[in-house]
Amino acid sequence: MSKKWVYRFNELDAIEEYVDGSWDDVRGLLGGKGANLAEMVRIGVPVPDGFTITTEACNEYLSLGEHLPDGLWEQLTSSLSEIEVATGKTFGDPKNPLLLSCRSGAKFSMPGMMDTVLNLGMNDETVAGLIESTGDARVAYDLYRRLIQMFGSVVMHIPDGKFEEVISRKRKEVGVKTDTELTGEHWMAVTEEFKNVFRFHTHHHFPTEPYAQLQMATEAVFMSWNGKRAFDYRNAAGIDHKLGTAVTIVAMVYGNLGDDSGTGVALTRSGTTGEHRIEGDYLTNAQGEDVVAGIRKTKDLSALKFEMPEVHAEFERVAVLLENHYREMQDVEFTIEKGKLWMLQTRDGKRTSQAAVRIAVEMVEEGLITKEEALMRVTPDLIDFFFHPQFDTQAMKDAAEDDKLLATGLNVSPGAAVGIVALDANLAQKWAKEDGKNVIMVRPETRPDDVHGMLAAQGIVTSRGGRTSHAALVARQFGTPAVVGVDEMDIDFTRRQIRVGNKVIREGEYISVDGTTGEIFLGQIETKQPDIKDEWLLKLLSWADEFRTLGVWANADYPVDATRAREYGAEGIGLCRTEHMFMEPERLPLVQQMILAEMELQRIEAIKALLPFQREDFTGLFRAMDGLPVVIRLIDPPLHEFLPDHVSLVKELSDLKIQLQHAPNLAVIDDLLEQVRVKEKVLARVELLREDNPMLGMRGVRLGNHFPDLPRMQVRAIIEAASLVTKEGGDVRPEIMIPLTSHVNELIFQRELLEVEAKKVMEEQGIEISYKFGTMIEIPRAALTADQLAEHAEFFSFGTNDLTQTTYGISRDDAEQGFLIEYMVNGILPENPFETIDRDGVGQLMKMAVEKGRKTNPDIKLGICGEHGGEAKSIALCHELGLNYVSCSPFRVPLARLAAARAAIAGKK
């Protein structure tokens, strides 16, 4: 007996037995599509009858030199007879014809394989029979011409444009704009011309014998496995060439058989908000393509409740079946044929970040998934999208009152975008990439070859299409705000402008697009950062907190940042960069005075004058972080950063000297001379402080040791502020951090100096403040000697920005503008090490520092405060290394909470 090559959709049990129960192997044998359809049948979803020819048959066919394997054809025809019995229709029967679709389906979704052929079984006899039974020549010829067109282009590789030319010629000849206006007679003429196109390009008649059509289509699928595009794709994606493709044959059902028929696409929950409500578009009396093409305006699925209440109820039943089985929101394609609902396809639905969060949370509450699963489903980048800017509500109201509301369409991808209108993808890309402009790409609809423009744009607007249109899907996937289906908008490519009523916007003018409400405004509307108030996000993050073991702190310099960080869930401040405070206008002159002072006394005066400012800064921070640790890092950058730029100074001096030569009187000369003297002094100091490699020069702890009065003042400010807040009844937990340590003696020297000062302040204040003393690990030598450092530090914080810089010997500021990007494009570096911690290098140093540090000081607290502390993969590494916390920008705190929980869950597995 020959091998079993063909399985009906209802034979899933037999297949599972054959492959020993592995679902992966079922997919391997039936392809993703075939396995999916069989699974739907098993759970009781109404799927049109059909069968799948296995990937083994494909491989056998190819190895036999393109010959059908023994027994295949018999099995195929016998399966077909069973379908004929089940449907009451016969393949090739002129009176009551069964029509079939033929699709390829490999284990992995794979572009380049043969596409779908619909309506197999149509020919001159069946078309006549269909006209007789349906009384609708238009439908019958439309089916027939579609078969010739698809068979011609997909099986015989005739360029599809050749067929489209015929249709557009016909439309012109008849004087109509759309295909739907063509009658049965017109389609009959088109069909005849299609046959000619077919004969002209293939030198054969179109095969009218149904079984011949079926065999040719099946073999074409098999052969497409070895087509060049499929082959190249497999090479690029690393897919095994031996897998082969399956062929799925399905009985056709029709949505264009009258007003009790229809077709559409739907999501089992809202893909925009996540609300538990079926959301979709459909068309009555239409074919599937009509919905996707966006030619006719689709109806909202809620209308089905009134048009076909029973079908709507059945739809709801099926949606529950699907969700209970897949435990995921599903994206389905369906057809209603004479009041009967058929599901054609289901897959996990695409969604916005807001929807992803809400769906995950509600599925936990509905008992469909566990909290861990919900946390693993919402990826950290979705949380990042969540915090995309939104329009200021008041600004939107004002704009509406000013008659700036241009139009409203479907809100398919949330977020606010402001930019200039670009009417095609190339221009959108050029303006965005080359000219650095914010662009909104506006098109009638989008296609795959528009994606480069869509990616470059801040926002996307289309005049056609629904929630499942190409534009909506791409926008959602990339988190780009989008509004589609703005049908009142007229795009005029000749004048390069868009018009809505009497409002005209020329290409290059600004519009503001709100993907959350679907509104489009003229001009630029102010945007703001969203609040973390979404109830589902809050719930998800509270679950994250249950699972994570890593603490999440924030890098914040000012009380307002600290307050926000706390609101977002930060459990401490992991880095307050004090030098930012020195840059402020009323302080900078004091800092400069300190640096330029020739006498020690002058320097001390300037430093003293800075003390009240610093005390005020820290008081605010301690109040905002009541009860939580605050790590204050003492001054870090090289001093020249506080002084005027060398080149500008030289230029200003030379300008002054020129003015001197033309001075009109002595008073002016005196004044200019004084200015020259001051500038020359500054210049001399700047030149003295100038370093060839300032990043490796006098900064960090080196600066603190050089000018001990400076860190001493900072410590005084910290302890004075802490005393003040403690006396107010606050709970203060200061941690003093020394930057850029490389040798233990640097730490010992600083610690002694600072402890003396801290003690002095406490005595003055008559209060005991408990504080910690620690260091950053941001130089390889510090990591290598962490055991020594740990004896003099209560905590370490990894400064991975500098640690990456010093480990690689790459200057971040220069490299990211230059060769680093080139390195990533060329694949020399797989990732940007300044974005994701370099596990093999920097990660090794961190590991060593953790182990050595804990060896001499088991209680040492370990954290990270480089940018990596807010990046998901790096957070996972920090979890693995056993750090106590990560610290990141306040806006990344929610992401870090989730990433830390995911790392903990993944670790348990």
Ligand code: PEP
């Ligand atoms: C670091 O180097 O990682 C760090 C946090 O310090 P900065 O970025 O201020 O140099």
Ligand code: MG
């Ligand atoms: Mg640093």
